[in-house]
Amino acid sequence: MQHSKDNFRHESLQDSKTIQSILKAITKGLAKGELTFNDEDGEIVMHPNGLLNLKVTATQDEFKHRLNIRITWQSEDKTEHKRPLAVNSTDSK
Template sequence: MRQGKKNFRHESLQDCASIERLLKSITQGIGKGSLVLSDDEDEMELKPDGLLQLKVTASQDSEKHRLNLRITWTAADSEGIKQKKLKVKSD
C-alpha cells in the first residue's frame, strides 16, 4: 500500500562553511543510498536510487541572489511495486 506524502522543511541562517558541510553530507548520503534529514522538530529518511533528476536554477538582482538545487527520483513502495501483466486483445 502506498504511504501518504511526508514533508520535511528546515530554514535557518548559516555561514558558508556550514553550508559546505551540509552539502558534503548530502552528497555522501546520496552516494551511500541513504540520506537522513533531521532537526529539533522532525526527521525524514530518503533512499535515493537509480537515475536521479537534477534541476539547478539561479537568479540575482542588486540585493538578493538565489541558488536552487532540486534532486528528484522515483522510489519504489516499501512493499515493492507489483508488476502487472498487460493484455491486449484484438477481435
C-alpha cells in the first residue's frame, strides 16, 4: 500500500481466520526477534528486542468497532547513549 525505506503500511479486508494467522505470524516473529512485513509494493524487516511497549485500545459505537494493538521499542542503533545521572549534594548549615 504505502511504503518508503523505513515505512510499511498495508490495509485490506480479511476474514477472522486470516487475521488470526497474521497475528500468529507476528507473535512468532516477536519470539524470534525478527518481523518481516511485505506485500506487492514492498517490504520492511524489523528486529524487536529488549523491553517492548504495548498499547491496546478498543472502542465501539452503534455501527463501528475498533481494536488497535501498538507495539513499540527503541532500536539499539538509534538509542542515544547518555551519561549516567550523577547527583551531588553539599551540606550548607
